[in-house]
Amino acid sequence: MSLSSSEWFSRNGIECSRVNATGSRFPRHLHDEYVICANLSGREEIWLDGKVSDVFAGQVTIYNPSAIQSSLFSNDPVSFISIHLPQVILSEMFGTTAAPALREGVFHDARLFQAITEFNQAARTGDELLLEQQLLWLCGELLDDKESAEQGEVQIIEQVKQFLGEHLHEKPQLDALAQRAGLSKYHLVRRFTQLTGLPPLQYHMQLRLQQARELLRRRVHPQEAALQLGFYDQSHFINAFRKVMGTTPRHYAQQIASAQYKLPIA
Known part of the structure; x- marks a missing residue:
């Protein structure tokens, strides 16, 4: 039996945590903020508002402030990310004096799951502009408004x-x-x-990487391509390119130049 937080940090008053648990539990408790979770692995059994539900990898759970909750973790390793969102953030976001009540419980929601994990990742980077955008995205998904754009x-x-x-x-x-x-x-x-x-x-990043490929095809040196596209940190350019293409800009350019169109991973 084990239960531990592998990370717990705060960005602009929003706390983020990652919990790993095996064969253990959280007793009934409450939080004074919204708690938005993305389950990464294992099975969690939650008690919320008198109901018991199972949560599996790929699902999300949402708890409103002061909701009484508890968790029981399976013997298989369980891991999940939690975002602790202060009430004032949503009330200011929605222009209300009182914090809005969110849908609560367990959901299959791929977009919200992605918004949670990417907000957590942005919070770790310390990039304030990216963090602001990811917070707006997360709050938008929490609205659960399926209204289509005009x-x-x-x-x-x-x-x-x-x-x-x-x-x-x-x-x-x-x-x-x-x-x-x-x-x-x-x-x-x-x-x-x-x-x-x-x-x-x-x-915007995908557009830049698309243009980077075009420059590399035209035999522009990878460093020059990076500078033309505003990548003043070479490692940032290399990592972003590799994430999409599976290879570095230099190796991609070498393979294109030698007319070997199968691109083995470097």
């Missing part, structure tokens, strides 16, 4: 996409993008993600 908003998002494509060498600022779109930052991130599958900053 046609006018589709056109606005297309204009934002065009702007991002024309400014590949600059890191976009959410304030400027929202002002250009005539939307709030929250609304921009939410609608952009709904319509493209990626938040604006990640979408």
